[in-house]
Amino acid sequence: MPEDGPAGSAPRLRRSRRLSEVFAQLARDAEGPVTLDHICKSLGARAFAPMLVLFAGLNLLPLPPGSSAVLGLPLIIVAAQMVSGKRRTWLPEMIGKRSLTPEQFRSVMASLVPRLARMEKLIKPRYWPFWRRQGERIVGGIALFMAIVVTLPIPGGNWLPAFCTTLLGLSLLERDGILFALGSLVGVVAISVIIGIFTAAGFAGHALLSWLM
Numbered sequence: 001m002p003e004d005g006p007a008g009s010a011p012r013l014r015r016s017r018r019l020s021e022v023f024a025q026l027a028r029d030a031e032g033p034v035t036l037d038h039i040c041k042s043l044g045a046r047a048f049a050p051m052l053v054l055f056a057g058l059n060l061l062p063l064p065p066g067s068s069a070v071l072g073l074p075l076i077i078v079a080a081q082m083v084s085g086k087r088r089t090w091l092p093e094m095i096g097k098r099s100l101t102p103e104q105f106r107s108v109m110a111s112l113v114p115r116l117a118r119m120e121k122l123i124k125p126r127y128w129p130f131w132r133r134q135g136e137r138i139v140g141g142i143a144l145f146m147a148i149v150v151t152l153p154i155p156g157g158n159w160l161p162a163f164c165t166t167l168l169g170l171s172l173l174e175r176d177g178i179l180f181a182l183g184s185l186v187g188v189v190a191i192s193v194i195i196g197i198f199t200a201a202g203f204a205g206h207a208l209l210s211w212l213m
């Protein structure tokens with residue numbers, strides 16, 4: 001996980017530090033507008049898994065309506081880069097330049113970091129079934145599908161896909177095969193719930209049309 005670099009520089013990734021500690025440090029060090037580009041560079045050149053955890057984790061917080069559509073877009077972009085085998089994380093300028101004030105960033109991290117820290121206590125490298133690039137592509141593929149679902153305007157339908165993506169990002173970060181299996185299971189449940197919502201909406205719509213006619 002990230003390691004502190006020279007004074008004033010972005011922290012470098014080092015395995016001994018947890019992602020929650022990195023986010024907490026970024027919040028403490030924030031002095032000016034915190035852009036997504038700054039966060040991405042702070043997490044390192046290959047920040048795919050941490051970025052998945054960040055954007056998916058934000059969707060687990062009680063944010064204003066419509067926030068999932070905004071946060072889902074960078075999630076889609078990061079996941080698509082993983083599937084295509086890109087070697088560096090990249091965000092379009094219109095997204096990368098989006099920023100929060102230091103106070104806003106600290107407020108968001110104050111909600112996200114404790115949740116992330118609790119999950120990290122249960123994670124460790126074990127039973128990882130993939131080679132490095134293979135696992136990245138597979139996790140990216142599942143995350144891409146879940147990210148698309150996150151952006152859909154489905155009431156209450158984005159929490160489980162975001163939770164699935166958070167678990168998968170953490171599993172990739174720590175090479176935890178058990179967490180990968182759990183995240184995949186949550187993904188199956190999420191898809192089932194979404195199908196159920198659409199099916200119920202279809203039946204309700206059909207019943208309404210029948211009643212009106």
